[in-house]
Amino acid sequence: MQKGEQTRQRIIEEAAKIFNQRGFAGCSIQDVMEATGLEKGGVYRHFASKEELAVEAFRYALSLSVKMRTEGPGYAGSAIEQLRYAVRHFIETPSVFPGGCPLMNTAVDANDGNPALRQLACDALKKWRAVLCSIVEDGIAHGEIRSGANPRQIANTIIASLEGALMISRLEGTKRALCDVQEMFEMILAEIGTAREVRLGSAE
Amino acid sequence: MQKGEQTRQRIIEEAAKIFNQRGFAGCSIQDVMEATGLEKGGVYRHFASKEELAVEAFRYALSLSVKMRTEGPGYAGSAIEQLRYAVRHFIETPSVFPGGCPLMNTAVDANDGNPALRQLACDALKKWRAVLCSIVEDGIAHGEIRSGANPRQIANTIIASLEGALMISRLEGTKRALCDVQEMFEMILAEIGTAREVRLGSAE
Numbered sequence: 001m002q003k004g005e006q007t008r009q010r011i012i013e014e015a016a017k018i019f020n021q022r023g024f025a026g027c028s029i030q031d032v033m034e035a036t037g038l039e040k041g042g043v044y045r046h047f048a049s050k051e052e053l054a055v056e057a058f059r060y061a062l063s064l065s066v067k068m069r070t071e072g073p074g075y076a077g078s079a080i081e082q083l084r085y086a087v088r089h090f091i092e093t094p095s096v097f098p099g100g101c102p103l104m105n106t107a108v109d110a111n112d113g114n115p116a117l118r119q120l121a122c123d124a125l126k127k128w129r130a131v132l133c134s135i136v137e138d139g140i141a142h143g144e145i146r147s148g149a150n151p152r153q154i155a156n157t158i159i160a161s162l163e164g165a166l167m168i169s170r171l172e173g174t175k176r177a178l179c180d181v182q183e184m185f186e187m188i189l190a191e192i193g194t195a196r197e198v199r200l201g202s203a204e
Numbered sequence: 205m206q207k208g209e210q211t212r213q214r215i216i217e218e219a220a221k222i223f224n225q226r227g228f229a230g231c232s233i234q235d236v237m238e239a240t241g242l243e244k245g246g247v248y249r250h251f252a253s254k255e256e257l258a259v260e261a262f263r264y265a266l267s268l269s270v271k272m273r274t275e276g277p278g279y280a281g282s283a284i285e286q287l288r289y290a291v292r293h294f295i296e297t298p299s300v301f302p303g304g305c306p307l308m309n310t311a312v313d314a315n316d317g318n319p320a321l322r323q324l325a326c327d328a329l330k331k332w333r334a335v336l337c338s339i340v341e342d343g344i345a346h347g348e349i350r351s352g353a354n355p356r357q358i359a360n361t362i363i364a365s366l367e368g369a370l371m372i373s374r375l376e377g378t379k380r381a382l383c384d385v386q387e388m389f390e391m392i393l394a395e396i397g398t399a400r401e402v403r404l405g406s407a408e
Contacts, residue, residue, distance in 0.1 A: 021317075022229065022317070023227055023229060023230070023312075023313070024230075025226065025227060025229040025230035026227070026228075026229035026230075026317075100312065104312060104368075104371055105312060107371050107372075107374070107375045108227075108304065108308060108309060108312045108313075108371065109227070109312075113225075113226070113230075118375065121375055122375055122376065125372060125375060125376075150384075150387075152380075152384065153384040153387055153388055154388070156369065156372060156380070156381045156384040156385065157365060157369075157384055157385050157388040159368065159372065159381075160364075160365045160366075160367075160368030160369035160371070160372055160381055160384075160385050161361060161364045161365040161368055161385070162364075162368065163364075163367075163368035163371060163372075164308075164363065164364030164365055164366065164367035164368030164369075164371075165360065165361075165364035165368075167308055167311050167312065167364070167367060167368075168311075168329060168360060168363065168364055168367075170311070171311045171322065171325055171326055171329060172326065172329075176356075176360070177360045177363075177364055180354075180356065180357040180360040180361055180364075181360065181361050181364050181365075183354075183357055184357055184358070184361040184392060187391070187392055187395050188388060188391055188392070191391050191395065
C-alpha cells in the first residue's frame with residue numbers, strides 16, 4: 001500500500017470511530033483532523049467532502065461489523081449450535097467500535113435523510129441476514145431444524161431482538177436485556193429444532 | 205392555558221417532530237424557527253438554549269410514546285391477549301411522529317454524550333417495561349401464564365424485538381421484519397401460556 005493510500009485508510013478508520021459515536025451530523029471535519037493529527041488540506045486531499053468521507057467511514061464500519069457477526073470458529077457444527085453461537089457471539093462482542101452497533105447507528109442516523117448511508121446499512125443487513133438464513137436452510141436440509149421453520153422469520157427475529165436488546169443494554173449500562181433475549185431465544189430453538197438437535201445443543 | 209404557555213407548548217411539539225427525525229445534532233434553532241414561524245427571540249424567550257428546548261421536546265415525545273404503548277382498549281382481557289395486543293398495536297402504530305420510535309432515536313442519539321436525554325430515554329423504557337411486567341405478573345397470579353415465566357425477561361424480549369424490527373422495517377421500507385417478529389412471538393406465547401389461555405387467545 002502506498003503512503004497516500006495508507007493515509008487515506010487511516011483517515012477512514014479514525015473517522016469511522018467518531019461517526020459511530022456521534023452520528024453524521026454530530027461529527028465535523030475538525031473532529032477528524034484532531035483524531036488523525038492532519039491539517040484540513042490533508043483530509044480534503046483524500047475526500048472531496050464530509051459526505052464522501054462519511055460514506056467510506058460507514059462502509060468500513062459496516063463491513064467490519066458484518067464480518068464480525070458472520071465469521072468465527074462457532075460457525076461449524078449443527079445449525080442449532082451455529083444459531084446459538086451467533087447470539088452468544090453478538091452478546092460477547094456487540095460492536096467493533098465504541099458507540100454501539102454500526103448497523104443500528106447508521107440505520108437510525110440515515111433513515112430520515114441520507115440515501116447513500118441508508119443503502120450501506122441495507123446492504124449490511126442483507127448480508128448478515130443471508131448468513132443466518134442459510135444456516136437455517138442447511139439445518140432444515142440436514143433434519144436438524146423442523147421443515148416448517150421459516151428461515152427469514154428466524155433471521156429477522158434474531159437480528160431484531162439482538163439489536164433492540166443492545167440498545168436497551170447500552171442505555172441501562174448492563175447486559176441484562178441481551179441475556180434476557182438470549183434465554184428467550186432458547187425457547188425458540190427448542191421449538192424449531194428437531195428433538196435430537198436441541199438435546200445435543202443444550203448439553204454442550 | 206395562557207398565551208405564553210400555549211406558544212411554549214407549540215414550540216415543544218414542533219421541535220419534538222424535528223428532533224425525532226434529525227436527532228439532537230442534526231436540528232438547529234433555525235429549523236425550529238422555520239417550523240413555528242417564530243423569530244429567534246420568540247424561541248429564546250421560552251428556552252435558554254437548544255439543550256433546554258431539546259430536553260423538553262424529547263420529554264414530550266417520549267411521554268406521548270409511552271402513553272401510546274401502554275394505554276388502549278386492548279389492555280383488557282387475559283394476560284396473553286394483552287401481550288398479543290401490545291405487539292400488534294406497536295406494529296400498527298410504530299411511532300407517534302415521523303422519524304421512527306422516539307425511544308430508540310433518543311437512546312441512540314444520547315448514548316454517547318447527553319446525560320439528560322439519556323435519563324429521559326431510561327425513564328421511558330422503565331415505564332413501558334413496568335407495564336409489560338405487570339401484565340405478565342397478573343397473568344401468573346391468575347393462572348394464565350406459567351408460574352416459571354420471568355416477567356422482566358418477557359418484557360425485555362418484547363421491547364427489544366419490536367424496537368429492532370422497527371429499525372429493520374424502516375430501513376427496508378416494509379413491515380416484514382415487524383410481522384416476522386410478531387409470528388415468532390406467538391411461539392413464545394404458546395410456550396409461556398397455560399394451555400387454556402393460549403387456545404382462547406389464538407381463537408380471537
